[in-house]
Amino acid sequence: MAFSVRLLLGQIQRCRPIVAINQTARCLSQAAPQPEPSADENESVNPTFVNRNPRNLELLALAVKERGWKTIWPRREFYHRLEFSRTKNYVTANVFSSSSAVPVLTCSTTEWALKKDLYSTNCVSACEAVGQVLAHRCHQAGITRMVFRTVPWIYRSDAVQSFRTALKEGGITLSEPRRKFVST
Template sequence: MASVAKKFQPLTSARVKHKIQELTKPEAGVVYAYNKNPRNLERLGYAYKPQGYHLEKPGRSYWHKLELIISQRYISAYIRHFQNGIVISASTKEWAIKKQLYKTNDTCAYINLGRVLADRCLKSGLTEMYCDHNTNSDGNTKLNKFIKILEENGIQLKEKDRFIPPEVWDHDYESLVKD
């Protein structure tokens, strides 16, 4: 008796892709939203945020941090991610910015650098970041004007707190149990 058996077919990428599409096919009338943003958990406040050490003065509790480097001739502004390093940068060393400025370290340079950095941040989707620069002293400094321009262009210089889910031992079970 000859047995009729299906011939074994090895897995190929096309067969695997077809099977995945078949299994994940959305139901009719149901709307799905796919978020492909790798920073989504940070924006929601669920991602890990490093705490640093309690003796560190500026601290390390941030996802994105605004850093400003001021030299004798140029100004550079960076947005640094706590794991991946510099994500966005703008500087008066850049030819396109330098060409539009009279001097590369005066008040006008700070204001325009703030506008350029804010525009780049908004285009990349970063609207919240940590800033440890002290702006409470005098309202007319170049740094204060830089920070003011960032805030006017839609950048929040305070990150939201990390959401820490409640643990089992955090609940008051006596108030939940009703007799």
């Protein structure tokens, strides 16, 4: 036991001068001076700018909208289109982009998360629930404006009206701005 105490004291005495040397070295060191940025560097523009946000032109209403023929219904002039359908058993809502035929977002009462809280999967309250969930998903995806056109005799139903009001209360605008034309 006495041998281990002497060994421990010897190690402490050997380490003490090293600690003192390191402390003085730390006190003498200083941070390297940082160069000040000039005003010209902050105002310069990169000549090879690449837009990494593909929806930037859509949000500014500058992107090209496909026009299609005047006789086609529904019209093809949109960035995002909302399609609402009611069947005998279920309610489904899809958001399509103008560039693809596959839906960008979808919501339906066939999903278990919606189905478990509903009494019926095709009633007016089911349409309202689909509208609320779709509005939340659209906000998560960054889509706040879309086109929603339905056949007039279907549009008057209470189910479609409750779906539409749920989307509007969720913060979705059901029309898109007119396309701006930039002269060159």
